[in-house]
Amino acid sequence: MLKLKIWKGDNIKLILFIAIFSCAAMSLGASGDEDLLQQAKQIFSPLPQVMTSEKNPVTPAKVKLGRILFYEPRISVDGTVSCARCHPIGLYAADGLKKSIGNNCKVNPRNAPTLLNAAGQISAHWIGNRADVEDQARQSVTGPPSFGMPSHEAVEAKLRGIPGYTELFKKAFPRESSPVTVDNFAKAVGAFERTLVTPSAFDSFLKGDVAALKEEEKRGLKTFMEAGCVMCHFGTYLGGQMYEKFGIFEPYWKYTRSEPIDEGRYAVTKNEADKYVFKVSVLRNVAKTAPYFHDGSVDKLEEAVWVMGKVQLNRDLTKEQVAEIVTFLKSLTGIIPEEALTIPLLPSTE
Amino acid sequence: MLKLKIWKGDNIKLILFIAIFSCAAMSLGASGDEDLLQQAKQIFSPLPQVMTSEKNPVTPAKVKLGRILFYEPRISVDGTVSCARCHPIGLYAADGLKKSIGNNCKVNPRNAPTLLNAAGQISAHWIGNRADVEDQARQSVTGPPSFGMPSHEAVEAKLRGIPGYTELFKKAFPRESSPVTVDNFAKAVGAFERTLVTPSAFDSFLKGDVAALKEEEKRGLKTFMEAGCVMCHFGTYLGGQMYEKFGIFEPYWKYTRSEPIDEGRYAVTKNEADKYVFKVSVLRNVAKTAPYFHDGSVDKLEEAVWVMGKVQLNRDLTKEQVAEIVTFLKSLTGIIPEEALTIPLLPSTE
Numbered sequence: 001m002l003k004l005k006i007w008k009g010d011n012i013k014l015i016l017f018i019a020i021f022s023c024a025a026m027s028l029g030a031s032g033d034e035d036l037l038q039q040a041k042q043i044f045s046p047l048p049q050v051m052t053s054e055k056n057p058v059t060p061a062k063v064k065l066g067r068i069l070f071y072e073p074r075i076s077v078d079g080t081v082s083c084a085r086c087h088p089i090g091l092y093a094a095d096g097l098k099k100s101i102g103n104n105c106k107v108n109p110r111n112a113p114t115l116l117n118a119a120g121q122i123s124a125h126w127i128g129n130r131a132d133v134e135d136q137a138r139q140s141v142t143g144p145p146s147f148g149m150p151s152h153e154a155v156e157a158k159l160r161g162i163p164g165y166t167e168l169f170k171k172a173f174p175r176e177s178s179p180v181t182v183d184n185f186a187k188a189v190g191a192f193e194r195t196l197v198t199p200s201a202f203d204s205f206l207k208g209d210v211a212a213l214k215e216e217e218k219r220g221l222k223t224f225m226e227a228g229c230v231m232c233h234f235g236t237y238l239g240g241q242m243y244e245k246f247g248i249f250e251p252y253w254k255y256t257r258s259e260p261i262d263e264g265r266y267a268v269t270k271n272e273a274d275k276y277v278f279k280v281s282v283l284r285n286v287a288k289t290a291p292y293f294h295d296g297s298v299d300k301l302e303e304a305v306w307v308m309g310k311v312q313l314n315r316d317l318t319k320e321q322v323a324e325i326v327t328f329l330k331s332l333t334g335i336i337p338e339e340a341l342t343i344p345l346l347p348s349t350e
Numbered sequence: 351m352l353k354l355k356i357w358k359g360d361n362i363k364l365i366l367f368i369a370i371f372s373c374a375a376m377s378l379g380a381s382g383d384e385d386l387l388q389q390a391k392q393i394f395s396p397l398p399q400v401m402t403s404e405k406n407p408v409t410p411a412k413v414k415l416g417r418i419l420f421y422e423p424r425i426s427v428d429g430t431v432s433c434a435r436c437h438p439i440g441l442y443a444a445d446g447l448k449k450s451i452g453n454n455c456k457v458n459p460r461n462a463p464t465l466l467n468a469a470g471q472i473s474a475h476w477i478g479n480r481a482d483v484e485d486q487a488r489q490s491v492t493g494p495p496s497f498g499m500p501s502h503e504a505v506e507a508k509l510r511g512i513p514g515y516t517e518l519f520k521k522a523f524p525r526e527s528s529p530v531t532v533d534n535f536a537k538a539v540g541a542f543e544r545t546l547v548t549p550s551a552f553d554s555f556l557k558g559d560v561a562a563l564k565e566e567e568k569r570g571l572k573t574f575m576e577a578g579c580v581m582c583h584f585g586t587y588l589g590g591q592m593y594e595k596f597g598i599f600e601p602y603w604k605y606t607r608s609e610p611i612d613e614g615r616y617a618v619t620k621n622e623a624d625k626y627v628f629k630v631s632v633l634r635n636v637a638k639t640a641p642y643f644h645d646g647s648v649d650k651l652e653e654a655v656w657v658m659g660k661v662q663l664n665r666d667l668t669k670e671q672v673a674e675i676v677t678f679l680k681s682l683t684g685i686i687p688e689e690a691l692t693i694p695l696l697p698s699t700e
Contacts (some may be wrong), residue, residue, distance in 0.1 A: 071438065090695055096423065
């Protein structure tokens, strides 16, 4: 039954199965860096320069405006919430809290996922109620626990009350006569977020430089593949491409400190099969974005890896295996683009 | 009586009086850029490169650590407060709120003053209960409306719980065997803040480049001096060197939207003469740090200038005079050091 659920007609998974199978075979025979690379290339791919979107082409003017708006708290209901509040770049675009705290101390229902490499996922956030990073930005301004504004019109009034924005929006959306809108706020912020790509040693490896990963990282990669983590954490982002039940073999809350129990995607679809289903997390920069899981209920990466093995793969990973996987995961810590590490000056109200 | 209060044995003020007198005389006679410069040089001086301190020498290692700690929210009681929360550099190190909001939505008693050029003042904050920027950083970690931690020991435990800090503190305080302390947190943050110097067109002017200010800015400077604003807003920082009653001629709250009435420095000294006394604000970057006054009760710089004239100088400044002064004040918007506009990566808990 469980296996059927996992394999149901999913081509990606079939390919992964073959890849993992050959990977396991490899570990029995003569192995080498080149073999490992070939295996890895069947499962993963290096990061693009920018996470493009047909609906929202990334232009320099949009990115410039988006980077400013990312830091803009004056359009939130209490003047304290900007995108950067829950996604501070210096903390790898997550906030270190179990659950983010928004306007007027309202607690968000889930942990703030990092925005780094986030735009390449099938959707934004945890349960599939945000189509993409643009949709997330658009919804956040009126989200009760985030910016908390009463309406898009109210946000637009605040934006128009800061004179410097008029010109910036005009430059970013040159064909529009009245460009200072929440839709364009979302597009600009989204365009900025689409530049938040963090290439790491693992990308150099995937591009053919087998020496880019240290021996222990390569061992970790092999363990990561053989253990089956790649069943869900595959692709460019090592996650973010599918939804999966958290707790396939046992309820997740048996091993986390989750309180209350979150039913996940069920809240969106009301489909019984979506109970406890969440989007698979992107693992890039995972060593920098504790605490872990949708509710931040686990502090340490070692514990998170062990819990995953237990409830997703029915494996009681040994301390050594966990350590190997964590060593590999640390090689996914990437370099944040210089532009994203520069604080933009916000237009004044004068 | 009032005059006696203003003039009481204060040498700086006597010099200023002479300077303003000659300035007024100048305006009657043949005036020129060179005359204006000479007058200005008697009252103001250009910014230093760094705001040094004998007690806390500014070293690169301290600045590096301080810049990281400036963004560190994980040492606050609810994990949301860092120095940057109330002093975001992109908003010119103020937060745009009337009164800052700290941990657990606690409202600070007063407006967050900008940290730019702040270390050169006689004290930090508004009422003289913070000796300097180091003292402010030290007190903020246990300040109920700011970081809200129960004790210095609790802060130190949190700092020690983030492994990367050990090495950073060691490098910044190489002679200490156990350097991860709140005192050193304060010194490091203070050292970083001592680099937040923002030279502007006005500094170039003061250094002899009379063309650095536009004609209308020079007119504004003259009006600023002649109107008597320099009685309090003198020196390198155009303020920050003395305390003064807010409302010498009339209660300040007659013209602001202040609620409740703040008794200012009286809260510190319990001296009747200190009622409604505040530290004179630094005017550098003032056009970028709305809203104004200790309680953020005035939104617009024009209005703030007019209120100042009315209650401090008993002058009903004309619209034209206000506009001239505001034009000059805008020339005080300076360039934030590149290093301070770079987001540091925070050490992870892994």
